[in-house]
Structures are given as C-alpha cells and as structure tokens.
Amino acid sequence: MGQDSKPTTPRVETAKVAWVTGASSGIGRAVVLRLAKDGWTVAASARNGEALAGLSADARGQIHAFPLDVTDKDAVLSTVPAIENMLGPIRLAVFCAGTYTRDYAKGFSSDVLAETIGINLIGTGHCLEAIMAPMVLRGAGHIGVTASVTGYVGLPGGASYGASKAALNSLCEALHPELAAKGVTLSIINPGFVETPLTARNDFPMPFIISAEEAAETIVAGLKTGRFEIIFPWKMALAIRFLHLLPHTLRFAITKRMLP
Ligand SMILES: NC(=O)c1ccc[n+]([C@@H]2O[C@H](COP(=O)([O-])OP(=O)(O)OC[C@H]3O[C@@H](n4cnc5c(N)ncnc54)[C@H](OP(=O)(O)O)[C@@H]3O)[C@@H](O)[C@H]2O)c1
Numbered sequence: 001m002g003q004d005s006k007p008t009t010p011r012v013e014t015a016k017v018a019w020v021t022g023a024s025s026g027i028g029r030a031v032v033l034r035l036a037k038d039g040w041t042v043a044a045s046a047r048n049g050e051a052l053a054g055l056s057a058d059a060r061g062q063i064h065a066f067p068l069d070v071t072d073k074d075a076v077l078s079t080v081p082a083i084e085n086m087l088g089p090i091r092l093a094v095f096c097a098g099t100y101t102r103d104y105a106k107g108f109s110s111d112v113l114a115e116t117i118g119i120n121l122i123g124t125g126h127c128l129e130a131i132m133a134p135m136v137l138r139g140a141g142h143i144g145v146t147a148s149v150t151g152y153v154g155l156p157g158g159a160s161y162g163a164s165k166a167a168l169n170s171l172c173e174a175l176h177p178e179l180a181a182k183g184v185t186l187s188i189i190n191p192g193f194v195e196t197p198l199t200a201r202n203d204f205p206m207p208f209i210i211s212a213e214e215a216a217e218t219i220v221a222g223l224k225t226g227r228f229e230i231i232f233p234w235k236m237a238l239a240i241r242f243l244h245l246l247p248h249t250l251r252f253a254i255t256k257r258m259l260p
Contacts, residue, residue, distance in 0.1 A: 014089040014140065019043045019080070021070060021127055022096030024051035026196030027146065030216035031094050036062045038220065043083040043090070045070075046097065070097045070123030080130040092223065093131045094144040094189075095124050098164075100198050102157045104260075113160040120164035125171070132179065139183035144223055145172050146189045149231065149240040153251065156258045157204075165190075176228060185226050191215055192236030204258075208236045 018035050022028030024046035032044050036059055044052050045066045052065035066083055068075045083090060099119045101112050124145055135141030150158050151165035172188040179186045193199055193206035194215045210233055222230030231237040243251060 014091050014138070016040045016092075017043070017083075017087045017090050018092040018094065019045065019066075019083055019090045019131070020094045020096060021045045021068075022098060022146070023055065024048040026096070026198055026212050027191065027194055027215050027219070028094070028096030029055065030212040031096060031219055032063060034213075034216040034220045035092075035094075040092070041087050043079075043087060045079065070126055071118050073126045073129075076123075076126040077130050080134065084134065089134065089138060090131060090141065092142045092144070093127070093135075094146070094219070094223070095127050096146045097123055097127075098146060098198070100158075100161045102202075103159045103161075104157060105159075108159065113163070116160040116164050117167070120161070121167050121171075124168060128171075128175070132175075132184070135184045136179070136182045141183075142185040142187070142223060142226070143179075144187045144189050144219065144230070146191070147172075149190050149192050149236055151190060152240045152244045153255070156255055157260070172228075187223060187227065188229050189219055189222070190229060190231040190237075191219075192233055192240070207239075208233045 016039055018040045020028055020032045020035070020042055023032045023044035028046065032042050032055060035042050042063045043066045044055055044063055045068050046052060047067060047069050049065060049067035052067055056063040056065050064087060066079050068079050070076060080090065097119065099116060101116060103109070103112050128143070131143060145168055147168040148165040150162040151169040154162050169188055172186055176186045193209040195209055195211050199206060218232045219230060243254060
C-alpha cells in the first residue's frame with residue numbers, strides 16, 4: 001500500500017452495529033437476518049414500517065426498525081444520528097433499497113427513468129452522504145452498495161434500471177480510492193437474478209437464479225473479505241463480463257434476442 005492510500009485518521013474499533021436499507025423484503029431482509037445470525041446489531045430501514053416491526057419482533061433485540069424513504073434526504077440524514085445515538089457507531093452499512101420497472105423504447109417514459117434514478121441512484125446517494133462523513137471522521141467503517149450485473153451491459157427491458165445500476169458502479173469506483181485512504185472500505189454488490197418480489201413479476205427465463213438467502217450468504221461472506229466488487233452467481237458474472245467485452249455489433253446480436 002502506497003503512502004497516499006494509508007488512513008490519515010486513527011482507526012476506532014466499534015461494536016458490531018450495521019445499517020441495512022431495503023430491509024423490508026428480498027435481499028435486504030435476508031442480509032439483515034444473516035448479519036443478526038453473525039451477532040450484529042442491525043438498524044433496518046425501508047418504507048414499510050410494519051414489515052420492519054415484524055423483523056425486529058422476532059429478533060430478541062438485535063434488529064431495530066428505522067423506517068424511512070431513501071428519496072427523502074432530510075429523513076435519511078437524520079436517521080444516521082438517530083441510529084448511532086441508540087445503538088452506537090455504524091460499522092457496516094449495506095444499501096439494498098431499490099426499484100425496478102421494466103421499460104423499452106416502445107412506451108418509454110422519462111417518469112419511469114426519474115423514479116428509478118430517484119430511488120436507486122439519488123436515494124443511495126442520500127444514504128452515502130449520511131454515512132460517509134461519520135465513518136471518515138472515525139477512520140473506520142464499511143459500506144456495501146447494491147447495484148446489479150445489469151450495470152455492465154444495457155439489456156432490453158432494463159433501460160432505466162440498468163442506467164441506475166451502471167451509475168452506481170461508476171459512483172462507487174470514483175469514491176473508493178479516497179475513502180480507502182481515510183480507512184473506510186467501499187464495496188459494490190452486483191447480483192445476478194435473485195428470487196425476490198422484485199423479480200417475481202418477470203415472465204422470462206432468469207438464468208442461474210438463486211434464493212435471497214444464498215444471495216445474503218454470498219454478500220456477507222464477500223463483505224468480510226473487504227474486496228471492492230462482490231459479483232454473483234459466478235456463472236452470471238462470467239456471462240455478463242464476456243458480453244461486456246464483445247464489440248457492440250456482437251453484443252447487439254445477442255441482446256436483440258431479449259426483445260419481447
Ligand atoms: N432480485 C434480483 O434479481 C436483483 C438483482 C440485482 C440487483 N438487485 C438489487 O437488490 C436490491 C434489493 O432488491 P430485491 O430483489 O431484494 O427487491 P425487493 O424485494 O423488491 O426489495 C426492495 C427493497 O427496497 C425498499 N425500497 C424501495 N424503494 C424504497 C424507498 N424509496 N425508500 C426506502 N426503501 C425502499 C423496499 O422496501 P419498501 O417498499 O418497504 O420501502 C424493499 O425493502 C435492489 O437494489 C435491486 O435493484 C436485485
């Protein structure tokens with residue numbers, strides 16, 4: 001490690017307190033449960049307060065509901081101090097809040113684009129803004145941002161969704177070196193297909209699909225390594241990286257088969 005990448009602030013060891021967004025269902029919920037099993041105290045956020053209350057009721061004090069809408073910047077900015085006042089400094093933040101609306105050139109609506117970017121990109125941006133400063137101040141912490149393999153290649157049906165996830169990959173790549181120099185680890189999580197309410201409405205074959213529990217297991221294990229990219233399952237990772245390497249003529253020859 002070069003001189004420039006050494007943390008400039010002394011590292012502060014804190015208790016195992018995590019903050020997870022998108023915690024009311026799917027991958028986020030499974031990550032909350034997996035972390036709790038590993039002995040973490042977890043602050044769980046999403047809009048559906050009832051689902052969060054259900055999660056915490058089953059967890060013997062380890063899971064705490066902090067309902068919020070990630071598009072509400074003030075709510076996000078005030079949630080981090082609220083969590084830290086109650087549970088202590090957040091050592092791990094995993095951002096899973098996200099939305100997906102299938103969209104094509106036919107019937108394309110910038111409203112769908114705005115909503116998708118608003119939740120997936122700007123909403124995650126609000127969470128990053130809220131958590132980066134306290135972690136940098138402590139010279140410690142780990143942030144995991146959930147994007148998608150669709151961030152690698154624009155796929156028919158995922159126009160707005162893929163754009164939001166490509167942007168998250170770029171955003172995190174840009175922030176990573178600076179945060180690393182301050183002692184804060186940033187990881188990008190790029191899942192392939194995972195069985196959740198988000199994919200339940202897909203009526204096309206979803207290759208290499210895995211359960212939310214398997215996804216959470218892989219995410220938590222990947223976060224433990226501290227590596228930048230957590231991409232899975234490996235067969236999907238291989239396929240999407242191959243597609244990404246192809247020239248556009250060949251890429252389009254493949255992706256046009258995904259048109260309805
Ligand atoms: N499933 C897949 O195949 C797959 C693949 C790659 C990436 N991903 C990504 O993984 C993440 C989790 O997706 P999932 O599949 O688990 O979907 P999901 O079951 O639909 O979960 C989405 C979560 O995001 C929360 N959320 C949505 N809008 C929000 C908002 N404005 N403010 C706060 N929370 C909000 C939802 O809770 P509320 O409705 O209660 O707010 C829910 O907890 C997403 O970022 C998704 O893009 C999923």
